Amino acid sequence: MAVAKDQDPRVRNIHIRDTPKDEAEQVYVTGRVVTVLRLQQPCDPARTKMLGWEGRFEPIECVGNWVLLEPLQNLEPEDRFLLLVTLADGKELPFTVTSIGKKEWERPDQQVNVFLEPESRDALQAELKATRQREEELMESVYRHFREDTADHALAKILTTGAIQQTSFVERRKRIVKTDDGAELVVRIFAGKQKAAVVLTVTNRHPSKSWSLAEARLLTTRPGEDLRAPFLFGEAKPFALRTDRDEIAPGQSGTVAVVVDRSAFRTDDGFVNTLALEFYRQDGFLDTYVLLDRRLVRE
Incomplete structure (x- = not known):
């Protein structure tokens, strides 16, 4: 988390x-x-x-x-x-x-x-x-x-600047989500060598209230599980997260970047095929979630 x-x-x-x-x-x-x-x-x-x-x-x-x-x-x-x-x-x-x-x-x-x-x-x-x-x-x-001073955090920082070409990531999917709180989210999923990444661009269209990220969670999914949030029983997995600002004022945009290492897909029983990444906004409500396929992390 x-x-x-x-x-x-x-x-x-x-x-x-x-x-x-x-x-x-x-x-x-x-x-x-x-x-x-x-x-x-x-x-x-x-x-x-x-x-x-x-x-x-x-x-x-x-x-x-x-x-x-x-x-x-x-x-x-x-x-x-x-x-x-x-x-x-x-x-x-x-x-x-x-x-x-x-x-x-x-x-x-x-x-x-x-x-x-x-x-x-x-x-x-x-x-x-x-x-x-x-x-x-x-x-x-x-x-x-010191805990967050890692190569993955450095990669996530680069992704928040939009300099995708400086990394080995290749965009695989993109979707747009409009929330009930007046935010427009552009979700982009990237594949990379031994890593996957998600870049969330948030445009705050609320007339008066700022948007901020309360927390993000990366969880394993179980075979046969209904792949819809919230994922209550998955095992929490580590990841690197960076934002380009703490708070997004009305009318402005900001970026959240997440980098997931291949090791996050590993469990005691082997590898899981899908990880769920959840994003919660400042009032505690789930804004969106992303399903990460293990095929995104290339050998």
Whole structure:
């Protein structure tokens, strides 16, 4: 399985100091997902308000040390809502509530821990936990880099640029798929020496929503199995995947390339004749799948 982009909600820490700032702290939300602000002291429900929330959010809830936000639908990138949280002692904390962005740190917030005293025990413990998490993510990134530093990944990278002539691959099949989410997929299947390849060109025709690849799966098929996705019982096989961009904006196109080595067709019982390659988009739905015949990998 290859994961192209992680957009899971997250827990984030905000440290608010008494020094003047040009902008309020940002809170990133997404439709029909509750975002929670966790405060160090109770908030005042009567004086905690958000401007212009009517028709766009569920009523703002202020309960004890928690403030709950839930958009009724995804916000537009330009949407900005001023949230003023008033604590029990009268201190006012301004926030800007906005949509998720394209940058890694602009994913939807599941929980935002708000600290007024950066040297307090809770704040230091939260910062230590966040630091350890960042370290683990960095180590995972480094491991993934070395794991994916292979000749097949280099080939896949070349395929995303369209330089097919620089490889030994020969195009065998091509088909066009139009999805229910406004994307047009051009699927091209290539045969090669000891390898097969698939190049997926995605044109995003949705008027406002970006397209991204959540994951791809390469699975074995069984004799007599109905060769239609999803393939739930196949054995997962390794492959190399590269994309030319993380996200495809409305009206734009992007490319996903996959290279499969001949060894992927090998199992404990010999060779399988067909492998199934599945592509899942950002919302978890299957966009398309490709059946790879072992005859694609030439000796």
